[in-house]
Amino acid sequence: MHKQQNILIIGAGLCGSLLALRLGQRGYNVTVYEMRPDLRTNDISAGRSINLAFSDRGNKAMTLVGIEDKVKELCIPMNGRMLHDLEGNTTLAPYSGREHEYINSISRGQLNALLLDEAEKHKNVTLHFNKKCKSVDFEKTTALFQDYHSKNEFVEDADVIIATDGAGSAMRKSYFLSKKFLFSFSQDWLTHGYKELSILPSENGGYKTYKNALHIWGRDSFMLIALPNLDGSFTVTLFLSFDEGEYNFNNLTSKERVLEFFGKYFKDALELMPNLVDDFFENPTSPLGTVKCSPWHYKGNTLLMGDAAHAIVPFYGQGMNASFEDVTEFDKVLDEGHQDWETIFKVYEKNRKKDTDAIADLAIDNFHEMKGHVNNAMFREKRNLEMAFEKQFPNEYSSKYSLVTFNEDIGYREAMLRGRAQDKAILNMLSDNELDLNDDLKINLEKVKAATEAILDEDRVAKNLKH
Amino acid sequence: MHKQQNILIIGAGLCGSLLALRLGQRGYNVTVYEMRPDLRTNDISAGRSINLAFSDRGNKAMTLVGIEDKVKELCIPMNGRMLHDLEGNTTLAPYSGREHEYINSISRGQLNALLLDEAEKHKNVTLHFNKKCKSVDFEKTTALFQDYHSKNEFVEDADVIIATDGAGSAMRKSYFLSKKFLFSFSQDWLTHGYKELSILPSENGGYKTYKNALHIWGRDSFMLIALPNLDGSFTVTLFLSFDEGEYNFNNLTSKERVLEFFGKYFKDALELMPNLVDDFFENPTSPLGTVKCSPWHYKGNTLLMGDAAHAIVPFYGQGMNASFEDVTEFDKVLDEGHQDWETIFKVYEKNRKKDTDAIADLAIDNFHEMKGHVNNAMFREKRNLEMAFEKQFPNEYSSKYSLVTFNEDIGYREAMLRGRAQDKAILNMLSDNELDLNDDLKINLEKVKAATEAILDEDRVAKNLKH
Incomplete structure (x- = not known):
């Protein structure tokens, strides 16, 4: 040209x-x-x-x-998801078993x-x-x-x-x-919208909670997340239904009700957000x-x-x-x-x-994984197994998350097809007790690989009618 | 109310x-x-x-x-697809192995x-x-x-x-x-459009080709179909790409080229359609x-x-x-x-x-099945097996087509999920030589049923993360 x-x-x-x-x-x-x-x-x-x-x-x-x-x-590394439960207990769930694989928060x-x-x-x-x-x-x-x-x-x-x-x-x-x-x-809208809130820096300009993670308060039908900023603050986002469930954007209309909701579901976050009510009523609610x-x-x-x-x-x-x-x-x-x-x-x-x-x-x-599955026992078993694969066999396995996020030389579609097949293979084997987590890790890796290939091959046959 | x-x-x-x-x-x-x-x-x-x-x-x-x-x-029963090959040979592929299951052409x-x-x-x-x-x-x-x-x-x-x-x-x-x-x-448009044509009644008012079928001339990347009318005519529809392939709606602009296209791909239909060229240039081309x-x-x-x-x-x-x-x-x-x-x-x-x-x-x-797969050997093997199941075990098996078309008391979604699982099961077993077509039909039916249930169950686990 x-x-x-x-x-x-x-x-x-x-x-x-x-x-x-x-x-x-x-x-x-x-x-x-x-x-x-x-x-x-x-x-x-x-x-x-x-x-x-x-x-x-x-x-x-x-x-x-x-x-x-x-x-x-400009980047703040986030090494994993910091999962906050109802009682305020936290667990760091890494994004990858390979240390050099992490995501970043950026302005x-x-x-x-x-x-x-x-x-x-x-x-x-x-x-x-x-x-x-x-x-x-x-x-x-x-x-x-x-x-x-x-x-x-x-x-x-x-x-x-x-x-x-x-x-x-x-x-x-x-x-x-x-x-x-x-x-x-x-154009497809979710029934959930979002609202941005904030955790301000501490008095000395530091971070009020762990800096190098993406914080998630997953509550099945809604969730709160927080990403760090360079100035010590976190940008917090509430994802919530517009009109379904006991608490939703349409009925969170008073200061008391907002505090009640956060006190009930995001107690530890609320403690870090004395500015919550102002943020909540000043900031817009937007669709997704x-x-x-x-x-x-x-x-x-x-x-x-x-x-x-x-x-x-x-x-x-x-x-x-x-x-x-x-x-x-x-x-x-x-x-x-x-x-x-x-x-x-x-x-x-x-x-x-x-x-x-x-x-x-x-x-x-x-969306479904973040707000709900991260709390699910079988999902956690799967993630633990995948983290172990990635750590011990760094050149032989990448989870769906890793394929999508850290493998920039394969396309999203290939990452999706392979990643979904892996997820299906592992979840089905866990569900059918076909994976013994006490077994040698290499044995389980080979089982997962074989089951993944079988799933990919079966999908191929069904989609393409071999000529 | x-x-x-x-x-x-x-x-x-x-x-x-x-x-x-x-x-x-x-x-x-x-x-x-x-x-x-x-x-x-x-x-x-x-x-x-x-x-x-x-x-x-x-x-x-x-x-x-x-x-x-x-x-x-007002109805004209159509018992199956009448498949027309390039040479004009025809095969009637029934819609069901059960005789009372057929579709109708209606004005x-x-x-x-x-x-x-x-x-x-x-x-x-x-x-x-x-x-x-x-x-x-x-x-x-x-x-x-x-x-x-x-x-x-x-x-x-x-x-x-x-x-x-x-x-x-x-x-x-x-x-x-x-x-x-x-x-x-x-709104999703196919790259193909359609044009209606006609096979007029014979001089004595009869049907120029077999009345009780949906006629298909499937040519992989395009197709012609015909449905009977009560007056002895057939309404014929050409499905063809707007702008891809050697022949397409955008380049079928002369009488000669239309006749060349039909002579090459729909010889036996052309013989029944002396009115083709008039129809072709009078009738609109519409999107799908x-x-x-x-x-x-x-x-x-x-x-x-x-x-x-x-x-x-x-x-x-x-x-x-x-x-x-x-x-x-x-x-x-x-x-x-x-x-x-x-x-x-x-x-x-x-x-x-x-x-x-x-x-x-x-x-x-x-669309893909009609224009292409009906000509595919493995697809035909699958259909033959399913017709035999439906004929011999009428209360035990319904193909995807039958679930969608003749089972009005189950919803389309259920018909789709079960029908697709059956198709996947049969095609994979045929592909892997796990079905012997000379075997007892009941044995093959049980194999297909078991494989279908396994597929449905695996999809369920992967989608729902059992709690």
Whole structure:
């Protein structure tokens, strides 16, 4: 492709700013329009999660653009899940049996600012803020914007438009509403919503609870989690049904009732949160949705990327990582030297969509795992066995969590298929008493491997009807 | 519920007219608005399928309203699939090993007319035609209509509005666009479209090919099917990709190319269709989509039913049957004596949605089965074995097709889970040479049953984590 091509990017969030940086590095003329003010000079939270889980797939993209060291400085390692029971007892359940495998808590704002700084270092990258995209004419490859201050509207054209404007993408809406081509689309809402709260730093600026873990108070039908921030605070998130169960967002309407709920289910957390009631009534309650769609592109004119193409629920900690991986995968297709954008977009979607569909489904599964299964005896037996496999045979076994999170060189779909087969194999063998946990670990590993292969093979036969 | 309740039904298609009839029988004041003219006095095809597969789930609803004998007169039994190979050789593959299990071809127009006639016999049922619903205010329980002739708009209110206005439902659009509640929604298009064609009756008014079968010319990546009509004709449907493969809808643009395509792949059908080219260029090409959504209702005010709630692709012959079953299931909930519409709607959706989701997925699976697998050796071995089971042990085995089509007293979801497990069991045992087709049939039946139970049990453990 000609380097002189003008690429318009809609949205300078995490995905858009990384894409601008990478395409800038590749020599394209890149112009980015963002509807919000510049977050480097304005304090905006925008109602979105304050910190995020950052892991190996995201890091691979940081390495691609050469800023992995700078990003590392923003990271707080989380080695496992700190499970809090009703009495306030805690258990650290590691994410992996391999010590070098952990996830990180990172500030959305700091990471986004870094990416914008790096992108702006390239003369061929221009950033515009306070310009909201209203719609995209994908046949003409033009986008309509409105200036936040003057309210003036203006049209920009480009050789290619890439929309990284998030779950509520304006370009995706233009695809949907135009009815000019067959656009498959789904939005699926959970019956649960979320609300962000906080554990403030202690008086001396330290952490009030264990720093290097993702804290979980799983209560089967709802849960609370907490991720650490560099300033000693934790961002706490309550996931709760809007209208079902004894306590839900619709009926937690008084100070007394909120304190009663937390006192009953999250006693040890409540002790760390004297600011709970203020947070609870000041912060919004937001829904949790999954968006899938296809095609992501219109001919060689326009392309959706990141959350605009595939918004997922946050329970696998992969939303940002998946969007960063989009850029890695897109870059890989650019390297293949195709002669036109339509081919590039087609190949990219064909390679990529199966994987973003998979992480969307995995993220919903993990909601159930986090709020309930972590308390389940058989689930814990499975995890203990897997941790032992990973520790003792680090090159021979990876749990589903590890395949998804720490194996950035296999796709999400492959991780899902293998991971689910392993889970099914182990749970069934535990249920049928076919695994003796006192047996030699190597014997059990071989049993699990064989049962996993059998399950994968049976699924293959049933799906493909061998010819 | 008070019988004096005013119920407004939007859409007098197959589902709406059956619902009007049933609610009329139950004593409600029913008013129906239909956007098309009255099909009993106007010749309208409306671009929709001319004939449909009618089977046991649909018939159960006809029995509920007492018109099963009248419907039977409109039916042409189809005992199996007549498979046509490239050379024009045919094989009849029965739908069941039990002789009384068959499906029927029925005229959409004749059946709809019968339902309208029956509904109109009730004084408390009023039908209005040529009134198009533009939107529904579900908070006020009012609907906005436009008269086709005068173009005047008017608002109707009711105690309850039920929208049976099909896959493009105006009320569903109002749900989606309002953003007043969390509305999960998906539309999924196949890459294939369809076009209706015809085999006309022979000169003496007879059938040019075998009457009592659903004819299939399956060619792996596309297919042709034909269903008989009472007048001696067959309605033929071509399912073909819009833009992939050597021949597709986008490139079949000349008479010569259409004849070349049919001559190459559907030689024996072409011989029966001297009218092919006219049909091909006169009739529209239409897309094939699946629609799912939730919730179907807004409080106790409004409810979606039939295709408006769950549009499916036609490959299981269950679209109409599923919509009729909606009425049976809704009627069952009315019998339970709940005190308010919101409870009725909630219970109905809870009971029903899992089943309409299942038939949507089954219908897509069957597309692949019809166009390809019917030609596959292992698939045929499986079907032959299942036909033998059903014939020799009629009370002990039902194939997936039979569970879905002829077992109206179990839900689609249960039929899907059991049917898929059976398919997986048989295909895997055939693949691994664990079934000897020369063995005693009873032995093989027991093997299949045992393997099926094992699969169902393993899936249960993996999904539910036994507590």
